[in-house]
Amino acid sequence: MPVLTEMLSAAANIACGGGFHGAIVLERCVVGWLKTLMGFTNAQAHGVLTSGGSMANLTALAAARHRAAERLGWDIRKDGLQGGPRLVLYAGGEVHACVRKAVELMGLGSDAIRQVPTDDSFHMDLRKLGELIENDKKEGFHPFCVVGSAGTVNTGAVDDLDGLAAIAEREDLWLHVDGAYGAFGFLDPDLAPQFAGLARADSLALDPHKWMAVPIECGCVLVRDAANLRDTFSLIPPYIRVDGPDSRDELGPPMEYSFPLTRSYRAFKVWATLMHIGREGLAKTVARHNQLARHLSGIIGERDDLELLAPVELSIVCFRYAPAALRDDNERLNALNKAVLAKIQADGEAYPSQTVLNGRFAIRANIMHYATSREHVERLAELVVEAGETLARANQ
Ligand SMILES: Cc1ncc(COP(=O)(O)O)c(C=O)c1O
DSSP states (O other): OHHHHHHHHHHHOOOOSSSOSHHHHHHHHHHHHHHHHHTOOSTTOEEEEESSHHHHHHHHHHHHHHHHHHHTTOOHHHHGGGGSSOEEEEEETTOOHHHHHHHHHTTSOGGGEEEEOBOTTSOBOHHHHHHHHHHHHHTTOEEEEEEEEBSOTTTOOBOOHHHHHHHHHHHTOEEEEEOTTTGGGGGSTTTGGGGGGGGGOSEEEEOTTTTTOOOSSOEEEEESOHHHHHHHHOOOOGGGOOOSGGGGOSSOOGGGTSSOSSOOOHHHHHHHHHHHHHHHHHHHHHHHHHHHHHHHHHHHHHOSSEEEOSOOSSSEEEEEEOOGGGTTOHHHHHHHHHHHHHHHHHHOSOOOEEEEETTEEEEEEEOOOTTOOHHHHHHHHHHHHHHHHHHHHHTO
16 A cells, blocks of 8 residues: 555655645644654644655754754854854764764764763663763863664664653753664553653654655654744745745645755655554554564574674664684684675575674664564574584685
């Protein structure tokens, strides 16, 4: 059904930046559903669909920067970065690279990102965050934002969002949560408490084209206060002003809440997906994927030739082939596991991805496809062992 909506959207070819037509109304409807789903239920909350998580993060961070400047009496849209003190923001060492790209694009420079060290489980260390903020204030910088992760890209670690919210409130920082991969994880009843602080975030980046399985491209940014987004982005020259009945819409169209003018009809596929699976269906899929990840980590734990490289919090499992004879030789294990991954990908039966954790090359299984089963994850473990044994023998 969502696939069919793509075809119909292409045929209708509706521009979804301005006006107050049906597609705009449907976007408001699905953003409303996403707001309800994610606990952005206050009257001023709003959001827009974006091309993906990177754009959602950029959009939210631009609003954060705008609010900080406004509170300093600085018209950043007019004066740019010339009008105020040096802004700095905080993000865990595991934050997605799109946050850095966003900060660079906003002209703050990547040095404005204070990379907060993480603990052994890859969560932002809140004590270190407090120390960094204190230090920056002493040195005359202006802390304006902290970016938490609701599911890091590498391992799926969910930061202590409640703890972050408390610090953000105390320090007058905008709390942005990058939930592009993992925010829907909170629908798993076993994991919901970990996401409690989401309800206190100023903004949230979501990616319906990830765990919701909406066809690419579809991200979403939600903000606690629509005015922050509108003040950041609204610019309506006469040639795109819509007078007449459409101008009665007080909230205004998506072009006032994000950068692009012409946008595709993404709401249709989100609507179709949610109509098709519903909240319950999505919650079941998410919980099933998390269980599959735990099942895979259980298999890894039982074998002495596989090694788990990070705790499994959501549906990502990072591991490697590590027979006893090589356990202490990280360099050889890295080379061997790179070769194992390349072989599995080339053979084509499975396609895990990769990352590096504390200098250790990891095979990364991100379980997100609705059709992935126990047999698939069990087979993946077998494939890694088979490839590992073959390649280790060949290199002896
Ligand atoms: C945590 C996280 N944030 C942001 C992104 C970027 O999202 P997109 O690829 O939709 O731009 C990703 C994508 O992998 C991600 O996992």
